[in-house]
Amino acid sequence: MQKAKPIELELAVVNGIELPGHWNRMFEPRVISEYDLSVLDQVTSIEGAESLGYCYQCGKCTAVCPVDTVGDYSPRKVFRRTQLGASLIDSPDLWLCTTCRNCLRVCPKEVNMIEIMPAVREQAVLEGKAPEELLTAFENTARYGNPLGEPPRKRADWVKTAEVPVPVMSQHKAPVDVLWFVECYPSYHPRGKDASVALARLFNALGIEFGILGTEEKCSGDSQRMAGEKGLFDMLAEHNVKMLSKYQFNQIVVTDPHAFNAFLHEYPKYGGEWPVQHYTQFLAPLIDQMNLTRPIPKKVTFHDPCYLGRHNGEYEAPRNLLKAIPELDLVEMGHCRETAYCCGGGGGGMWLDSFVRDYTSQRLSEKRVREAVEYGADILAVTCPYEVSRFEDAVKSTGNTGKLEVKDIAELLAYSAQLI
Amino acid sequence: MAGSDTVLIVGAGPGGIEAARGVADLGKRALLVEAKGDIGGTPYEYYATLTPDLRETHEAMHEMVSAVKEHPMIDLRLNTRVVHSEGEIGHFMVTLQDDTGGQVEEEVGAIVVATGFQHFDPGRETQMYGYYEYDDVLTLVDAEQMFKAGKIVRPSNGEEPERVAFIQCVGSRDRQIGNQWCSKVCCGIASKQSIEIKRMLPKAKVFIFYIDMRMYGFWEDMIYWKAEQFSPVNYVRGIVTEIIRKGDKLLIKGEDTTMGRPMEVLMDMVILSVGMEPSKGTLEMAKILQLPREEHGFIATKDGGPLDTVSTKVPGIFVVGAAAGPKDIEDTVSMGGAAAMKAVASLNRHAIEVR
Amino acid sequence: MEPMEIPVVKGGTKVATSRVFERDPDTVRDEDLREAIWELGREGEWIVxxxxxxYYLxxxxxxxxxxxxxxHTWHHKSCGQCGHIPGYSTSIFWLNRLLGYDYFDPRDQTSCTAWNYYASATSNQVAQAAVAMRNFSAAYESGYFPMIHCGTSFGHYKEVRHELVHDANLRRQVRAIMxxxxxxxxxxEEIVHYSEWMYAVRDELKNRVQYDLSNITATVHPACHYYKLQTGDAIYDPEIYGGQRTAAVTGVVQTLxxxxxxxxxxxxxxGFGFRHILVQKDFTRSFATLRKIEVMKAEANPDVVLTHDTGCVTSLDKSQFAAQAHDRNVGVPVMSESQFAAIAVGAHPFRVAQLHWHSVDYRPLLRKMGIDPEKAWAExxxxxxxxxxxxxxxxxxxHVL
Amino acid sequence: MRILVLSKSVPDLVEELALDEDNGELLHDDMTYVPSEWDDHALEEALLLKEEVGAEVTVLAVDTGDVDNMLFTALAKGADHAVKLTGDFDLATSNRKRAQAIANYLRDNTFDLVLSGVQAIDDIDGQIPAIVAGLLEWPHASVVTEVSIQGEQIHFRQEYGGGLQAEFSAQAPLVLGIQAARKPPRYASIAKVRQMMKSSTVDEIDASADTVPEIEIRRFFKPVAAGHAEMIEGDPEEVADRIITILKERKLVRG
Known part of the structure; x- marks a missing residue:
């Protein structure tokens, strides 16, 4: 409960009489409050944000919102605060949503935060009200084609460590079966590159005819879109579609579920219509050919990426791959499949770490790591490039170093196939 | 002795009309008695549009009203009250009295009581809503009069209100007042009215302050969701306890229970969602016909259960609509049909038994 | 959230609506105890x-x-009035004398102790009831009828009466003490507050008013313990706010x-709050000034605040100094309607109404009424x-009449 | 108040710099270019002044190749006009020549205040604002951190060593080299930049070059390192011990 705010003058003199301290102490009056609905109207009039007004305060979202488990945020609260006149555009609430889609899964009124958030955030970005660190990620993406601010010319440098051929399309000069869209973190992040190397070796071992765009590839931009930079997404989508259109291939395979989402739902609007699979979907039918011989006698739990699972309905492919590894004991966490909790990286969360820390008791990745430990897992298997680094940091910060390893499924498969 | 072939229906609201029509269509004489000068009852008299479909009341009820007036087997007596009754199933001797005091006696075989409800009088409440102090505090009924006239204005100054609040559960669900029931229709009517206000005054801000919204079945998306999503009306959980004049506005005070904070908000107009109570006529008929009342004061049904909604504890006497408790029009009209069937059946059964 | 600007609209006690509430006797919530009191009297449980x-109806x-x-009234005085606002009870007596009414000012009356009770501080049901009945018996023995000066004593005695009527065991215990x-x-037969007597004699007083009060604007604070406890037993008049608020004080002031x-x-x-005035004075002074006085100032800008209970005069008057220190919009004299009425009909503002015991400057009010405060003070x-x-x-x- | 903001694109250091192995010069064509960070601050300060006193802001670049994106970004951020000085310029064009072109432009067009980044990362000589002012015989100040306009007077601050600040005021016209704006340079959303590209234009002004004195570069070379840093090896405790020892040796910590 909020305490009444006392107002007290050190010393007051009334009619020549001194009134020190407690003799003049009073409490601030309760002001007449106002339901300033213009704020709500302003938000719901933004194209895409209309459904915020549909909320009838049932609170189902609060129960499943991962952010609310570590902070004071849920779609219900967002609606209510906006209805009460608190500007969403100026509120930290606007940046706490990871667009994990768990609320939409349960919302009886279909209040769609997946559309509301990018729409309102776009407005905030236009008004210059986005957190600094997010803008840095946008700026990096705009300049270098990746949010990390890494040199574009080095996008394919990881290939040198693969020790297997990874054809770059501009040099390959021939059609391929699979165009592998690598994405940023698998291209630049040290742990992301580990998964890329593993995947490259798996592709080679399986005899897949594949190629990558190399320096012609830029970030798919999906998370930037969810974080409110629609214009940046347009630019990236146009670029990637243009580059891809130069080459002949049968299908696209992506490492990143966020890119998967973009290729499935957004790129067709930019003329980029190709069959696309997440690499787990691509590999799952090839289990028998993968020669998975080296056992992994560990308890492994799998974290469903929001953009592979809830957003796009794929829960089985990663699990089938894990189950195919000899002696691997797959244990499920309480929150799994449809109910899986977010790692915190989606919807721009990847680039809002210090901002979000001010409004949450712990990182979502930390919460998830604690859950994995609670279920007795030795290995936390992931398949979204945001997650290896997020979870490995969380393993350290929660004091679970040595207890839990974080591995991309590609790494586990390559290990079992004795490729790494 | 063979019983009378007439069924007396007391009250010509939607329930009584439907009962009379049913009796007549089943081939018996329906004696329809109405204390007022016209038929149609509370909705016809007070409501501009019906809940939940917002159809204009007179247009919507025209067919049933004229059917009763024209039916050869219906004997309609306006401005007439039942003042006395004796006898039993098959042979009730009832005394009818018209406006001028003239009395006639009629023999009827069965009786249907459809005397309805009255709106709660907000002067009686324990909260301070100032209905008798401030013109801009209205009831749902007052608001309907405005809809009928096609103009929503603040009675105090004739200006269009910019901010309108509905306060739910006025006189309902209240132990202090003694009305421990939900009046069933007020959430729907308030939502319906809020849609109408938004249609007439698109710039107005409309609030509904509620304990919990109760809109069953199709009313949910027919009115509640419509009001909320497309009008839009602002539903705020937390009931208002006081309305006090502040300047030329009304200050409403309560707690916003979703946010757990006190609220003091200014409104131009406040509409009280007044609930239902048994009407004077219902109480009068309970007395005259010696019908036991259930614990809330409405006319009790035989078993008080859900399987027979129209038979009273007295054989040959049936109850329809809000005389038996809070009812919407759908329920009332359905009960009218059921009561007609049961009343005629009781005449037939009585005739067989006598034979 | 931002505070709002509220327009000031002046209006008297006339309601803004033409609606007239007609009470259905069947829907009255509060029971009428008087018949039960007579019945218990007939049964020999007590003397009525x-x-x-x-009497006035x-x-x-x-x-x-x-x-x-x-x-023939027995004046049950108020601790706080005698202690802090002596002009309050003096004015009541003075008015009785002015109107030539026989009354009795007893010396064996005790405190009702309800302040402690409402402050959740002390006592129990039997003791409370015994104190009340002791005072009633003292009145009875004097042959005069109790007239309660304090709003809290009045409200409390109404509650005690309610308990005694409904609880035979309590009656037995209290009777044993007596x-x-x-x-x-x-x-x-009735429990009567002095402000009801003021209401009853308002027309008699009206004829004796010595000053032009038509320029004087008063705001009235109705005392919670007068009308919110045992709600049925307080005076309401259809002429005053359409019968929606108690007519005590307001009716008198308007008649004058x-x-x-x-x-x-x-x-x-x-803001008195009983417990608050004892242990949370800062709450009391905040509530009294910000929630009451400042609102009155903003919306009605009165010349005087009139009320009819000890605690109300105390907290409304004696809290204003602190708000003044904070430069708030305060500074309205506060007194009982008995003091105001007494002055209006010629009582001396210091000898009788004893305004020098009051904290906020009352001199502008006196001047506006046509009284020279300096001259009066010199007297x-x-x-x-x-x-x-x-x-x-x-x-x-x-000397003072 | 009309403000001209000078902006320059400079090599992006995210990529490794490529040097011509023959003459040691930067291989401009192999590099990506970004707006100079100090110029961004100058623009931000100009936009803040616009918000405060309603100034009209023009952003100017010498056309050394790919400057359009930079100019449209400035328009998206809130600049009113964008000007590109075209002529015989390329990425290697000297600051002296650039300054001459800018000064010529300023002679033909009326401005009250010229804001430039204090220097640029590609040369760090901070010459452009000074030479422009010199050619126009306008007052000039460098390393400016805060500009405000009060009536006819332009107030500004300079930072000195030891935390000292100086406050100046001057009459227009005036050239200032901006060290840092009061706020971090604002972000222009890509949508807005793209919209600007569609809806606004960059004024191209022919700025045929005068012959100006040029500096001749004799050679580029890497300086010989005077000493190397000590790399501390070992486990964290050993490293920590060594750091404490060093700090104590240098008397940077007590005890």
Whole structure:
């Protein structure tokens, strides 16, 4: 409960009489409050944000919102605060949503935060009200084609460590079966590159005819879109579609579920219509050919990426791959499949770490790591490039170093196939 | 002795009309008695549009009203009250009295009581809503009069209100007042009215302050969701306890229970969602016909259960609509049909038994 | 959230609507205890002390008529009035004398102890009831009818009466105490507050008003313990706010010719709070000034605040200094309607109404009424000089009437 | 108040710099270019002044190749006009020549205040604002951190060593080299930049070059390192011990 705010003058003199301290102490009056609905109207009039007004305060979202488990945020609260006149555009609430889609899964009124958030955030970005660190990620993406601010010319440098051929399309000069869209973190992040190397070796071992765009590839931009930079997404989508259109291939395979989402739902609007699979979907039918011989006698739990699972309905492919590894004991966490909790990286969360820390008791990745430990897992298997680094940091910060390893499924498969 | 072939229906609201029509269509004489000068009852008299479909009341009820007036087997007596009754199933001797005091006696075989409800009088409440102090505090009924006239204005100054609040559960669900029931229709009517206000005054801000919204079945998306999503009306959980004049506005005070904070908000107009109570006529008929009342004061049904909604504890006497408790029009009209069937059946059964 | 600007609209006690509430006797919430009191009297449970004639019949909230005795009254005084606002009770007595009504000012009355009770501080049901009944018996033995000066005593005695009527065991216990004290067990037919007597004699006072009050605007604070406890037993008048608020004080002030202005926080407590005034004075002074006085100032800008209970005069008057220190919009004199009425009909503002005990500057009000406060003070100072000089032992009624 | 903001694109250091192995010069064509960070601050300060006193802001670049994106970004951020000085310029064009072109432009067009980044990362000589002012014989100040306009007077601050600040005021016209704006340079959303590209234009002004004195570069070379840093090896405790020892040796910590 909020305490009444006392107002007290050190010393007051009334009619020549001194009134020190407690003799003049009073409490601030309760002001007449106002339901300033213009704020709500302003938000719901933004194209895409209309459904915020549909909320009838049932609170189902609060129960499943991962952010609310570590902070004071849920779609219900967002609606209510906006209805009460608190500007969403100026509120930290606007940046706490990871667009994990768990609320939409349960919302009886279909209040769609997946559309509301990018729409309102776009407005905030236009008004210059986005957190600094997010803008840095946008700026990096705009300049270098990746949010990390890494040199574009080095996008394919990881290939040198693969020790297997990874054809770059501009040099390959021939059609391929699979165009592998690598994405940023698998291209630049040290742990992301580990998964890329593993995947490259798996592709080679399986005899897949594949190629990558190399320096012609830029970030798919999906998370930037969810974080409110629609214009940046347009630019990236146009670029990637243009580059891809130069080459002949049968299908696209992506490492990143966020890119998967973009290729499935957004790129067709930019003329980029190709069959696309997440690499787990691509590999799952090839289990028998993968020669998975080296056992992994560990308890492994799998974290469903929001953009592979809830957003796009794929829960089985990663699990089938894990189950195919000899002696691997797959244990499920309480929150799994449809109910899986977010790692915190989606919807721009990847680039809002210090901002979000001010409004949450712990990182979502930390919460998830604690859950994995609670279920007795030795290995936390992931398949979204945001997650290896997020979870490995969380393993350290929660004091679970040595207890839990974080591995991309590609790494586990390559290990079992004795490729790494 | 063979019983009378007439069924007396007391009250010509939607329930009584439907009962009379049913009796007549089943081939018996329906004696329809109405204390007022016209038929149609509370909705016809007070409501501009019906809940939940917002159809204009007179247009919507025209067919049933004229059917009763024209039916050869219906004997309609306006401005007439039942003042006395004796006898039993098959042979009730009832005394009818018209406006001028003239009395006639009629023999009827069965009786249907459809005397309805009255709106709660907000002067009686324990909260301070100032209905008798401030013109801009209205009831749902007052608001309907405005809809009928096609103009929503603040009675105090004739200006269009910019901010309108509905306060739910006025006189309902209240132990202090003694009305421990939900009046069933007020959430729907308030939502319906809020849609109408938004249609007439698109710039107005409309609030509904509620304990919990109760809109069953199709009313949910027919009115509640419509009001909320497309009008839009602002539903705020937390009931208002006081309305006090502040300047030329009304200050409403309560707690916003979703946010757990006190609220003091200014409104131009406040509409009280007044609930239902048994009407004077219902109480009068309970007395005259010696019908036991259930614990809330409405006319009790035989078993008080859900399987027979129209038979009273007295054989040959049936109850329809809000005389038996809070009812919407759908329920009332359905009960009218059921009561007609049961009343005629009781005449037939009585005739067989006598034979 | 930002505070809002509220327009000020002046209006008297006339309601803004033409609607008239007609109470259905079947829907009255509060029971009428009087028949039960007589019944218990007939059964020999207690002696019922009837309201002496002549009495005035005043309408109460649910339409019942209440008998208000005009004279032969036994004055149950108030601790806080005698201690801090002596002009309050003096004015009541003075008015009784002015109107020529016989009354009795007892010396064996005790405190009702309800302050402690409402402050959640002490006592128990039997003790509370015994105190009340002891005072009633003292009145009965004197042959005069109880008239309660304090709003809290009044409200408390109404609650005690309610308990005694409904609880035979309590009656037995209290009767045993009274037996030990050797006193009769007496319940008055009505429990009467002095402000009801003021209401009853308002027309008599009107004829004696000596100043033009038409320029005086008062705001009225109705005392919670007068009308919110045992709601049925308080005076309501259809002429006053359409019968929706108690007519006590307001009815008197309007009859005297002054204006009563409405303000939005009229229903709120004065801030006294019983417990708060003892242990949380900062709460009391905040509530009294910010929630009451400041609202009155903003919405009605009154010349005086009138009320009818000890605690209300105290907290509304004596909290304003702190708000002044904070440069708040305060500074309205506060007094009882008995003081205001007494002054209006000619009582001396210092000898009788004793306004020098009040904290907020009352002189602008006196001037507006047509009274020269400096001259009046000089007269009072003259009395004091006489007393000091030994020419006069103390002030007498003859001196001040 | 009309403000001209000078902006320059400079090599992006995210990529490794490529040097011509023959003459040691930067291989401009192999590099990506970004707006100079100090110029961004100058623009931000100009936009803040616009918000405060309603100034009209023009952003100017010498056309050394790909400057359009930079100019449209400035328009998206809130600049009113964008000007590109075209002529015989390329990425290697000297600051002296650039300054001459800018000064010529300023002679033909009326401005009250010229804001430039204090220097640029590609040369760090901070010459452009000074030479422009010199050619126009306008007052000039460098390393400016805060500009405000009060009536006719332009107030500004300079930072000195030891935390000292100086406050100046001057009459227009005036050239200032901005060290840092009061706020971090604002972000222009890509949508807005793209919209600007569609809806607004960059004024191209022919700025045929005068012959100006040029500096001749004799050679580029890497300086010989005077000493190397000590790399501390070992486990964290050993490293920590060594750091404490060093700090103590240098008397940077007590005890």
């Amino acid at each position: 002390q009837p309201v002496p004639e002549p 005043a309408p109460t909230k649910y339409g019942r008529m209440k008998k208000i005795p005009l004279e 037996d030990k004290l050797g006193r009769p067990f007496v319940m008055p 010719g002054a204006n009563v202005a409405d303000y939005s926080s009229w229903y709120d407590c004065c 009072f100072q003259g009395d004091l000089d006489q007393i000091q000089g030994g020419q006069m032992e103390f002030m007498t009624w003859e």
